[in-house]
Amino acid sequence: MENFILYEEIGKGSKTVVYKGRRKGTINFVAILCTDKCKRAEITNWVRLTHDIRHKNIVTFYEWYETSNHLWLVVELCTGKEFSINQMYSMTISQFDSMGAATQAG
Incomplete structure (x- = not known):
């Protein structure tokens, strides 16, 4: 993760946080899920x-x-007028959070 710069938090679930970030030396922004x-x-x-x-x-x-403590996923940063950032990543965050709950229940 030393190749990335994290900016602001743009979404959050119970065990997943989404940040706006970019790779050092580039101008392309990405979403980084922790x-x-x-x-x-x-x-x-x-x-x-x-x-x-x-x-x-x-x-x-x-x-x-x-x-040492986390998994980090770098994915496309979605922006636009139709959806908020939280809505764009809520499915991914929900999937990770619900999979953990299902695993614990089973």
């Missing part, structure tokens, strides 16, 4: 499923990182 390592299985599955998907209606996955 989630607990306890969600490793869910994140791995999400990365596997979205790795090669390219579609105008699906948030593009770029890369992911692991630090």
Whole structure:
């Protein structure tokens, strides 16, 4: 994650936070999701499923990182008038949060 600059928090779930950020040395902004390592299985599955998907209606996955306490996903930053930032990433945040709840319940 040392290659990225985090700006402001743009979304939040129970165990996932979304930041606006950019790769150092570039002007392209991205969304950076930070989630607990306890969600490793869910994140791995999400990365596997979205790795090669390219579609105008699906948030593009770029890369992911692991630090001592968190998993970090770098995805397309969605901006626009139709949806707020929270709405754009709420599905991803909800998926991670609900997968953790389902895993704990099972």
